[in-house]
Structure formats: C-alpha cells, structure tokens
Amino acid sequence: MDNNEIDQLVTAMAEKGRAAARKLAALSTAVKNDILLATAEQLKTQRDFIRTENEKDLAVGREKGLSPAMLDRLELSDKVIASMIQGLEEIAALPDPVGEVDDMKRRPSGITVGRMRVPLGVVGMIYESRPNVTIDAAALCLKAGNGVLLRGGSEAIHSNLALAGLLQKVLEAHAVPKEAVQVIPVTDRYGVNAMLAQEAFVDVIIPRGGEGLIRFVTENSSIPVLKHYKGVCHLYIDESGDIDKGVRIAMNSKTQRPGVCNALEGMLVHKAIAERFLPAAAKELLAAGVELLGCEQSCALVPEITPAADSDWGTEFLELKMVVKVVDDMDAAMAYIAQHGSQHTEVIVTESYVNSQRFLREVDASAVMINASSRFNDGGQFGLGAEIGISTTKLHAYGPMGLEELTTKKFIVYGQGEVRQ
Amino acid sequence: MDNNEIDQLVTAMAEKGRAAARKLAALSTAVKNDILLATAEQLKTQRDFIRTENEKDLAVGREKGLSPAMLDRLELSDKVIASMIQGLEEIAALPDPVGEVDDMKRRPSGITVGRMRVPLGVVGMIYESRPNVTIDAAALCLKAGNGVLLRGGSEAIHSNLALAGLLQKVLEAHAVPKEAVQVIPVTDRYGVNAMLAQEAFVDVIIPRGGEGLIRFVTENSSIPVLKHYKGVCHLYIDESGDIDKGVRIAMNSKTQRPGVCNALEGMLVHKAIAERFLPAAAKELLAAGVELLGCEQSCALVPEITPAADSDWGTEFLELKMVVKVVDDMDAAMAYIAQHGSQHTEVIVTESYVNSQRFLREVDASAVMINASSRFNDGGQFGLGAEIGISTTKLHAYGPMGLEELTTKKFIVYGQGEVRQ
Structure with missing residues (x-):
C-alpha cells in the first residue's frame, strides 16, 4: 500500500x-x-x-x-x-x-x-x-x-x-x-x-x-x-529522616524492579544526616549490585561511590545504577528535583511534620510521597484497578490512568x- | 524584530x-x-x-x-x-x-x-x-x-x-x-x-x-x-413536550443574545407535535425578527418558513436566523445532533421521564439539558464563578472552564x- x-x-x-x-x-x-x-x-x-x-x-x-x-x-x-x-x-x-x-x-x-x-x-x-x-x-x-x-x-x-x-x-x-x-x-x-x-x-x-x-x-x-515521557524519580533523605526507613525505601525503590519507570534514579541526602545515612545505604545498595555515582561529598564519605559525570544527573538509567548527591537543605533538594526530575515520582524520608507538608505541597510530580517506596506509583497499588499508562503531563490526567481517566x-x-x- | x-x-x-x-x-x-x-x-x-x-x-x-x-x-x-x-x-x-x-x-x-x-x-x-x-x-x-x-x-x-x-x-x-x-x-x-x-x-x-x-x-x-470551536446548539421538541415551555425556551435560547456560542442555531420537532408546536413557536420567533429556514414539512406547516439550503444545516449563524426540521422520532433527532452538532449545548423539551433520561445519557455535548434554555451553558450560571472559556473537546475539561479547570x-x-x- x-x-x-x-x-x-x-x-x-x-x-x-x-x-x-x-x-x-x-x-x-x-x-x-x-x-x-x-x-x-x-x-x-x-x-x-x-x-x-x-x-x-x-x-x-x-x-x-x-x-x-x-x-x-x-x-x-x-x-x-x-x-x-x-x-x-x-x-x-x-x-x-x-x-x-x-x-x-x-x-x-x-x-x-x-x-x-x-x-x-x-x-x-x-x-x-x-x-x-x-x-x-x-x-x-x-x-x-x-x-x-x-x-x-x-x-x-x-x-x-x-x-x-x-x-x-x-x-x-x-x-x-x-x-x-x-x-x-x-x-x-x-x-x-x-x-x-x-x-x-x-x-x-x-x-x-x-x-x-x-x-x-x-x-x-x-x-x-x-x-508518559520517562521516570527520573528521586528520594530525598531529610535531616530528620529515619535511617532504617531511608535505607529500606532506597533499596526497594532502586532494586525491586530497576527497569521500570517508577524505579529510583537519584538520591539526595541532607548534609546533616549524610555521614550517618550514606555509608549505611551504600553498603546495602552496593551489596545488591547497584553502581553509585556521586558528588564530591558523597565520594568522600563512601569510597565505593565513583564521581558522577555531568550527564549522569537527571538520567533515566533503568538499570542497577543511580546518582547520589549531598545537599545543603530541603530547598536545594527541591530545586534539584525541579531541574532534573521528570514529574513522575518524588519521595521524602522525614520525621518532620513541617518538612513533610512542605515537600508534599511544593514538589511538582504525578505522585509525591512521604516515607514510602517510589515503586508504589502504580494504578493497582493506588487502588485504580488496571492502568493504561502513567501520565507525566498535567492535562486531563496526572499519574496512573485507570478507567476514570x-x-x-x-x-x-x-x-x-x-x-x- | x-x-x-x-x-x-x-x-x-x-x-x-x-x-x-x-x-x-x-x-x-x-x-x-x-x-x-x-x-x-x-x-x-x-x-x-x-x-x-x-x-x-x-x-x-x-x-x-x-x-x-x-x-x-x-x-x-x-x-x-x-x-x-x-x-x-x-x-x-x-x-x-x-x-x-x-x-x-x-x-x-x-x-x-x-x-x-x-x-x-x-x-x-x-x-x-x-x-x-x-x-x-x-x-x-x-x-x-x-x-x-x-x-x-x-x-x-x-x-x-x-x-x-x-x-x-x-x-x-x-x-x-x-x-x-x-x-x-x-x-x-x-x-x-x-x-x-x-x-x-x-x-x-x-x-x-x-x-x-x-x-x-x-x-x-x-x-x-x-x-472551544463553535456552538451549533439544538433544541429538540419531543412528542410529549409542553408547548408553552418549548416556545419560551426556543425564544430565550435564540433571541436573548443571538451572537454568542450558547445561542440556538437549530430546532428539531417531533412529527406528532409539529402541527401544534411549530405555528405557535414560529409566530413568536418571527415577531422577534428571527428568520426561519426549514425542511419541506416545516415550510408546509408555516408559510413564513423558507426552504433551507443544504449548507444551512449545522451552520453557526450567530444572528437572528435558524433552521427548523420535523423529525420522525427521537432517534432521528439524536442522529441529526450527532451529525450537525458541535458538542456544545443540546436541549430536549419533554414531559416523558424515559425520553428525558435517554437524551441525557446518549447525547454527546458539553451540556445536555432538559426543559431549560441553552443560554444557561455558562460558568456563572452553572456555579463555577468566572469562566476562562467553554471547552467543546473532552480532554481535561468539557464545558465551561472555571478555576478548577x-x-x-x-x-x-x-x-x-x-x-x-
């Protein structure tokens, strides 16, 4: 024809x-x-x-x-x-x-x-x-x-x-x-x-x-x-974050199914908790075979983290690889997400009521989560039943699209x- | 520049x-x-x-x-x-x-x-x-x-x-x-x-x-x-329609502000009520200066109705002019609307519960109305407050768009x- x-x-x-x-x-x-x-x-x-x-x-x-x-x-x-x-x-x-x-x-x-x-x-x-x-x-x-x-x-x-x-x-x-x-x-x-x-x-x-x-x-x-463009999802570990929850969520978000759009591609760690959190998280992630690419501070804290190239920030790896960055505060984390995120899924680990609410309100993504794995961004997990896709643009539908969408x-x-x- | x-x-x-x-x-x-x-x-x-x-x-x-x-x-x-x-x-x-x-x-x-x-x-x-x-x-x-x-x-x-x-x-x-x-x-x-x-x-x-x-x-x-493309709005007078309501709604929908998108552009009349409804409606519409273009049957019932050209059906006149057509039944009316309507506003005048519900469910338009003027399709009238436009496509918004949209x-x-x- x-x-x-x-x-x-x-x-x-x-x-x-x-x-x-x-x-x-x-x-x-x-x-x-x-x-x-x-x-x-x-x-x-x-x-x-x-x-x-x-x-x-x-x-x-x-x-x-x-x-x-x-x-x-x-x-x-x-x-x-x-x-x-x-x-x-x-x-x-x-x-x-x-x-x-x-x-x-x-x-x-x-x-x-x-x-x-x-x-x-x-x-x-x-x-x-x-x-x-x-x-x-x-x-x-x-x-x-x-x-x-x-x-x-x-x-x-x-x-x-x-x-x-x-x-x-x-x-x-x-x-x-x-x-x-x-x-x-x-x-x-x-x-x-x-x-x-x-x-x-x-x-x-x-x-x-x-x-x-x-x-x-x-x-x-x-x-x-x-x-549904792509999923460049981040986890921000707040100053007040619980280390165990953070490590558990990082592991699950990155390794449970690394090839899908709601898998983690980057981790942002508040400088006040980096010294305690990063070695603990890196230990488990490295043991699971995850390659970690980091900023200068991350590399200094964990020798197994290798320096990230400029092009790594904001990349959708879809494999056992992710970037790690130490940030000065939550504003820096949110600015990074606004620049490098893909409006798919963004997670904060925090015990602070104030920070949890600010993150929830101010971060622009189809799903914003407190203390939960990014892998939950899914029509079935959210209770929509089956899904026909996940919208990362805002018109008509934002997030998993089920029958209603x-x-x-x-x-x-x-x-x-x-x-x- | x-x-x-x-x-x-x-x-x-x-x-x-x-x-x-x-x-x-x-x-x-x-x-x-x-x-x-x-x-x-x-x-x-x-x-x-x-x-x-x-x-x-x-x-x-x-x-x-x-x-x-x-x-x-x-x-x-x-x-x-x-x-x-x-x-x-x-x-x-x-x-x-x-x-x-x-x-x-x-x-x-x-x-x-x-x-x-x-x-x-x-x-x-x-x-x-x-x-x-x-x-x-x-x-x-x-x-x-x-x-x-x-x-x-x-x-x-x-x-x-x-x-x-x-x-x-x-x-x-x-x-x-x-x-x-x-x-x-x-x-x-x-x-x-x-x-x-x-x-x-x-x-x-x-x-x-x-x-x-x-x-x-x-x-x-x-x-x-x-x-928001255009408003080609219709009024269907059902077999069981109330003549007074029908005439009042036709007059208001057509003449209250003929240059706007929710004004009436066509009237479909069930054949069983045409003989009683059309002369009564035409009398008031003609007195208000509305030019009526009709099908053969309409012209036979009201001598002042002139024959419509093929291109008149489905036209957005935006002035004191409209088409009139006698239809065999509600299915014919709904088929006409599906062919010539612009998914803006469609109205039925009926006293029948069954027909009101079928029209409401089956007609595809941003607003479907029973026994009310098409002029009500408006953000203020619907209770949305101010409106930024009326969407006649279905993604994100369908109908008047207010703050929520x-x-x-x-x-x-x-x-x-x-x-x-």
Whole structure:
C-alpha cells in the first residue's frame, strides 16, 4: 500500500470506529462485562490458534535478529496468556465509571446542574511489539465505553490481528459492531501518521513506548495526546529522616524492579544526616549490585561511590545504577528535583511534620510521597484497578490512568422551563 | 524584530514565567486575594493612564479602518473598566482550589493515597483585540496559582502592556516575581508561533477567538490546547413536550443574545407535535425578527418558513436566523445532533421521564439539558464563578472552564516506611 491508500484505509476504519463508539457508549454494564468474560473464555479455548499466529511473528523476529529481550516481549507464552485472562476478569469486576453523576446542585435560576461521567469516544493506542497490550488496552477502553483503534509494533502484526479477531467475534455475538475494536493492519510506519491525522474521529491518542516514539507522536498529532515521557524519580533523605526507613525505601525503590519507570534514579541526602545515612545505604545498595555515582561529598564519605559525570544527573538509567548527591537543605533538594526530575515520582524520608507538608505541597510530580517506596506509583497499588499508562503531563490526567481517566464529565441540567434573564 | 529574535525573546519570557510559576504555586490564598484586590484598586486610581494608552490603540485602529464592532471591543470604556474591577473582586471572593485534598484512602500495603489539587504551571493565553481579557484571564490564572503568558491581538498592544504593567507593579509590591504575568510585546503574527513552541515552559494553551485562530493554534502547537470551536446548539421538541415551555425556551435560547456560542442555531420537532408546536413557536420567533429556514414539512406547516439550503444545516449563524426540521422520532433527532452538532449545548423539551433520561445519557455535548434554555451553558450560571472559556473537546475539561479547570490533581502518599512486595 502507498501512503494514499493507507490514509484511505485508516480514515475508513476511524469513521466506522466513531459510529461503533456511539453504540458502545449506551451499552449496559452487564453487557460490557459479558463481552470481557467471553473474551477471556476465547483466550482459553483458542490458545492453540493464538500460539500459531504468534509463532509466525516470532519466526520473522528471529530471522530479523531481534534481541532476546524483544523476542521475550513478543512471545504470547502460557504465562502471558494467563495474565491477559486475569486482566479481563479483573476489569470485568471493576465498577463501571460511565453514568456516574455528581455535584448536582440547585442554582438561583431554578435549574439543577450536575456532571455525568461519559466515555471519551474513540481512543487511539500506539504501542510497541507487546501483543498482550492489544487485549489489556482494548479491555480497559471497552469497559469505559470507548471504541479503540490499535496500532501495535509491526513485529507483532499476526498476534495483534489474531487477538483482535477473537474480540471482534465476541462483540458480534453480543450485537455490538465489531469496529468497536480494530487493529490497523498496516506494518508500514506511515500507519502511525495516518492515525494521528484522524482528528475528526479519534478523541485521544495514548502512546506507550520509548521516549522517541512518544516525541514523534506528540509532534505529529493534532489529536490530544496522553503521554508518559520517562521516570527520573528521586528520594530525598531529610535531616530528620529515619535511617532504617531511608535505607529500606532506597533499596526497594532502586532494586525491586530497576527497569521500570517508577524505579529510583537519584538520591539526595541532607548534609546533616549524610555521614550517618550514606555509608549505611551504600553498603546495602552496593551489596545488591547497584553502581553509585556521586558528588564530591558523597565520594568522600563512601569510597565505593565513583564521581558522577555531568550527564549522569537527571538520567533515566533503568538499570542497577543511580546518582547520589549531598545537599545543603530541603530547598536545594527541591530545586534539584525541579531541574532534573521528570514529574513522575518524588519521595521524602522525614520525621518532620513541617518538612513533610512542605515537600508534599511544593514538589511538582504525578505522585509525591512521604516515607514510602517510589515503586508504589502504580494504578493497582493506588487502588485504580488496571492502568493504561502513567501520565507525566498535567492535562486531563496526572499519574496512573485507570478507567476514570478514560472518561470525561459532561454537564447535565434538569429544568422546568427556566429561561435566562 | 526578525523571527529569530522573536523566538529568543519569547523563550526567555517563558523560562522566567516558569520560574515565577513555582513561586506562585506556593502562595497563600490571602496573598493571592490581596494581589487581586490591589489590582482592582490600581484600575480605579490609574484610570486616566489606562484611557490614554487605550486611546493610542483606538487612534491606530480608526486609522486602519477597523469596523465599529472591532473598535467597540477594543475600547476600555468606563463600563469595561468597571467590569474588570468587578471581575477581580469576584475572583478574589471565590474559594481557592489549590491544596484541596480528596479521596484519601488506606491501601492494603499500608500506605494512604489521595489526590491534591495543584496549579497547571504556566498558561499561554492567545486572544483577539479585547484588552479586558488581559485582566480577566490573568486574574483567573493567578488565583489558580498559575503563571500566565498573554498574547492578545496586535491592535490592543498599548492597552495590554499598560494593564499588565499595573498588575506587575502589584506583584512586585507583594514580593512575587513580576514575570508571573507577562504580555508578549510582539505585534508580529509570528509571536503566536513562538509561543506555541515553548513546550518546555508552558503547560497549556488556551486560545479565545474565531474558528480560524483556534484551528491555527491546534495545528501548530505541541503544547496541549484547551479549545472551544463553535456552538451549533439544538433544541429538540419531543412528542410529549409542553408547548408553552418549548416556545419560551426556543425564544430565550435564540433571541436573548443571538451572537454568542450558547445561542440556538437549530430546532428539531417531533412529527406528532409539529402541527401544534411549530405555528405557535414560529409566530413568536418571527415577531422577534428571527428568520426561519426549514425542511419541506416545516415550510408546509408555516408559510413564513423558507426552504433551507443544504449548507444551512449545522451552520453557526450567530444572528437572528435558524433552521427548523420535523423529525420522525427521537432517534432521528439524536442522529441529526450527532451529525450537525458541535458538542456544545443540546436541549430536549419533554414531559416523558424515559425520553428525558435517554437524551441525557446518549447525547454527546458539553451540556445536555432538559426543559431549560441553552443560554444557561455558562460558568456563572452553572456555579463555577468566572469562566476562562467553554471547552467543546473532552480532554481535561468539557464545558465551561472555571478555576478548577485551571488546576490538576497529583497523587499524594502518606507512608510509614512501607515498601513494595
């Protein structure tokens, strides 16, 4: 297909998706849950078919020389299929956000005004070669009453089409237009551009992947984008901080799963506690294999800390490596965070009421924490149920995005013939 | 200045605005209110200076041959100055949204999670030559703890700089960096482009003006845009509708202020009530000078209704003119609204519980009303206090945007040393 044909195909799909979304918005919770559970059933009975289609992608991937990590993410193993099934069951069990009404108030004019939660419309998902996202994202969008247009990495095309095909069969069996969930069958990179041009039919774009993909999407979309750049998370050990809590939180935040966005990338230590805290923390972190890059003072306190290069400050390492800096006071720590943080997760360890409240109020991040591991910044841990991503920009959603963030609120008015004076 | 110099100037301003916004975010409510009230005081005592600067703009405008309507909007008359003063006093009296915490819940892990309302950061306002917007918008942004970068129409440059200058004097007197409120002193159209490129320092762009301006901003911004396209509002008279309520609401919605976005542009009438409703409504509307363009059936029922052209359906007339269509049932009315509406305001007149609830749930618009005038879609009427615009897209805000819509919520976590298992 040339670009013109791709544009035509994607436009036709988006238009049908918009029409299907109107039907979805009016579906009862019971029908939506039935669809999710029937899809889980399909994943169980059609496992062989899914594996066969996935094997086609894996074979091409091996031929192309994809890295073992990429092949691993591409594979729909029994474990991954089981987690998709569990995800569908969990989303079916979550409360339906659509139709919730709040803030109903009588106004002086006589009308009663409130807000009703409604679906966004059509969600455009752009993601890398992780075919499980096809089911996870579609399930969340469906439960929130949205149509979804999916554009996964080209290496996963057979897997994605197979999974969406199962879902579409279930939709049709429930008298819902199958265009409610569509995978764009275009492996050419231009498929992304074509999707970003569907302003008339797509309400929001959610990109999941590396910083390059997300920048490309942001710069080329006139549709609003809910984006998650990167997680450069910090831990500030206050003068009054408890050493044990600090060490425990540093260890868990850095080492429990170093490759994810809510893992720690830097530690700021008040100068009055550095002499007691740093050696204790470094001992455990070094034993866990963490490489520590530090400022002059940190290196002087712990010989195993090596001098950090200028480019290390503010880096998202995503591995067992982090920077350490001794700061004069909390203001210096907060200024450092404002400069180097990515508005993802920032933590203070303190026993001071005053400092805890100042940090909470003044630090700008999607999650600001007192005496807790940065690893808690997660939809499940926060009680949102499943999440479709973590927003590090402030419009619409800031932090983990669950079902509610896939909806909006419209105003509703109950009148008895009132007119404006 | 050439484009390069404009880019440098605007970037420097945006960067300073970002730093000032950090200070603003931490200001107490009392100080913010003092600043607003002191600005109101300045407008009273500096009236002559404001009039002198405004006169410079008016003189250039007259020379350029601006239309009387444009000159009228450009003029800072005593009445307009009084309304700016009143606006400042009203915004000072509104509750401060910043710092509000809700949804605090204990999670199984032991942490307590909630959400705290925080400012967006820096707001970029782009608007036409109405200098009163400079004060109105700056006041709302300040109260919500945001810095603001203002780019008004070039015809109002002296007025805008004078007004912002007064505000900056007040800010400095309160030890707040004056860059919290800045007017871009560039009349070249490229000033808008330069502002739309400040993704690193500006969090949201709010354009106010005609559809052309808003499209230009949307297509050229990588910063999120809160936009208000147009208001093509409809009134559907249901089979069970009360004739008196219907006529009263049609008259008020269409004629109370025909040039604004929440005025009625089309009326859909159920065929079973058309014979009784249309002649009664047409009589009053025609007497008020409204030109009615209709479908074949409407024209047959009321001889004064003239046949509508294809291009009339879905048009935003903004004058005493509207379309009228007889429909077979409510589904046809809702399909028409989905096709021709602009997601602004849609009204049903009905005595049927079932139809009222279906319309409320299924119609997609920023405000959906039962038996009330479309003219109520307004921040003041809805109880939000002053409004900075009406969003007809669904991300972040849908409908009138008040102080709350100029903020976002971050997650906050209270822990006692918890780590993730």
